[in-house]
Amino acid sequence: MGEIWIKEAERLGDGSIGGAMDSPSTPGRVVWHTTESGAGNASFNSVGSYLRTVASEPHLLYDPTTDRLGQYGPLNQSARALKNDGSTRTNRTGKVCIQIEVLARAATPFTGYWKPGPNFKALMRAVRSWGVPDTWPAGSCAPGASRNRTTWATKGGHYGHCHIPGNDHWDPGNIDRNAILKAAPGGSSTPSGGGSTSTSGVSRAKVTINGLAYGYGATGAHVTAVGKALVAAGCSAYVDGPGPTWSDADTKSYQKWQKKCGYSGTGADGVPGEASLKKLMGTLPKAPAKAPAKPAVTPTVDLSNLIAAARKDPGLKQGGTSHAADVKIVEAALKAEGLLAAAYAADGSFGSTTVAAYRKWQQKLGYSGSDADGIPGKASLEKLGTAHGFKVKA
Ligand SMILES: [Zn+2]
Numbered sequence: 001m002g003e004i005w006i007k008e009a010e011r012l013g014d015g016s017i018g019g020a021m022d023s024p025s026t027p028g029r030v031v032w033h034t035t036e037s038g039a040g041n042a043s044f045n046s047v048g049s050y051l052r053t054v055a056s057e058p059h060l061l062y063d064p065t066t067d068r069l070g071q072y073g074p075l076n077q078s079a080r081a082l083k084n085d086g087s088t089r090t091n092r093t094g095k096v097c098i099q100i101e102v103l104a105r106a107a108t109p110f111t112g113y114w115k116p117g118p119n120f121k122a123l124m125r126a127v128r129s130w131g132v133p134d135t136w137p138a139g140s141c142a143p144g145a146s147r148n149r150t151t152w153a154t155k156g157g158h159y160g161h162c163h164i165p166g167n168d169h170w171d172p173g174n175i176d177r178n179a180i181l182k183a184a185p186g187g188s189s190t191p192s193g194g195g196s197t198s199t200s201g202v203s204r205a206k207v208t209i210n211g212l213a214y215g216y217g218a219t220g221a222h223v224t225a226v227g228k229a230l231v232a233a234g235c236s237a238y239v240d241g242p243g244p245t246w247s248d249a250d251t252k253s254y255q256k257w258q259k260k261c262g263y264s265g266t267g268a269d270g271v272p273g274e275a276s277l278k279k280l281m282g283t284l285p286k287a288p289a290k291a292p293a294k295p296a297v298t299p300t301v302d303l304s305n306l307i308a309a310a311r312k313d314p315g316l317k318q319g320g321t322s323h324a325a326d327v328k329i330v331e332a333a334l335k336a337e338g339l340l341a342a343a344y345a346a347d348g349s350f351g352s353t354t355v356a357a358y359r360k361w362q363q364k365l366g367y368s369g370s371d372a373d374g375i376p377g378k379a380s381l382e383k384l385g386t387a388h389g390f391k392v393k394a
Pocket of ligand 1: 034
């Protein structure tokens with residue numbers, strides 16, 4: 001669990017802006033916005049209350065000229081500064097989707113004049129506490145940025161509003177993406193870890209590429225493989241030779257490779273990027289498929305069966321026991337949650353009592369209104385399954 005309220009931030013509003021995330025099993029991410037306003041305390045106060053009036057609160061409001069930081073809502077729930085992408089609730093995508101409004105204008109990138117201080121470091125510390133990697137999966141925030149749906153659905157890291165599918169805003173403008181990551185030490189997913197830079201000035205940032213971690217402290221056979229490839233490419237800074245744990249020597253060796261590839265400045269910081277890694281290894285190394293933790297014994301619930309049963313699909317017998325096996329697993333879990341009386345808990349019929357119990361489960365997760373209608377949805381069912389030992393087939 002990461003930081004929910006940043007202790008350095010002042011509280012804005014009543015602390016309640018959103019609800020549970022829809023895809024908590026996908027990586028955490030950050031979305032940067034600009035308010036298209038001036039900065040300073042008067043703007044902070046007026047824009048801060050305007051965002052509440054129009055119900056478009058981000059999690060955080062940041063003044064790049066004074067380092068003032070405010071927080072509207074808990075980081076483990078959704079904010080509401082994005083538009084939905086059709087039926088996909090972009091505000092609720094990911095383990096966290098931390099939205100930051102910077103008091104600035106997209107036309108004049110704030111990284112050109114900002115003065116990040118202790119509060120910005122606190123902001124980045126909180127972001128990293130959720131395992132959000134120091135990467136920009138959708139690339140540049142310059143005009144014409146890509147709004148790739150697959151990238152947004154699957155990759156953790158930092159995004160601009162300009163990268164979000166189904167949205168038409170182009171903020172935060174062409175900011176220096178590396179400056180954001182480098183303005184605060186601690187560029188790994190370890191919240192209390194040391195600085196992002198070792199005493200010898202070598203970056204200790206960590207990245208995840210294709211499901212594998214690289215950078216200081218990353219471990220695995222893939223780290224050894226990169227080390228060997230670096231040696232083969234004549235880019236060794238090793239004293240003892242490459243091993244399975246990424247050290248400063250790996251970073252220095254990788255830096256030589258980046259320079260050989262023509263990168264410079266922050267592009268040659270020794271922390272792998274997708275392009276240079278692919279060039280080095282010939283192909284992008286991929287995380288091996290994980291063996292299932294409990295083979296063959298975890299029951300699977302079919303979401304569409306459940307929905308059909310709950311809606312009393314005309315194809316089913318009225319109040320019937322079709323899909324009873326799926327329904328019974330869910331009923332047992334609802335009973336274990338204390339939401340369904342034992343008398344109804346094993347009838348295998350998704351009747352009105354079970355619908356009412358499921359609605360309570362949705363409400364328990366923070367859903368309300370039409371999101372808490374008692375008809376199972378993927379996210380709420382997966383949470384129930386995680387808590388009570390079943391898998392969901394969507
Ligand atoms: Zn925006």
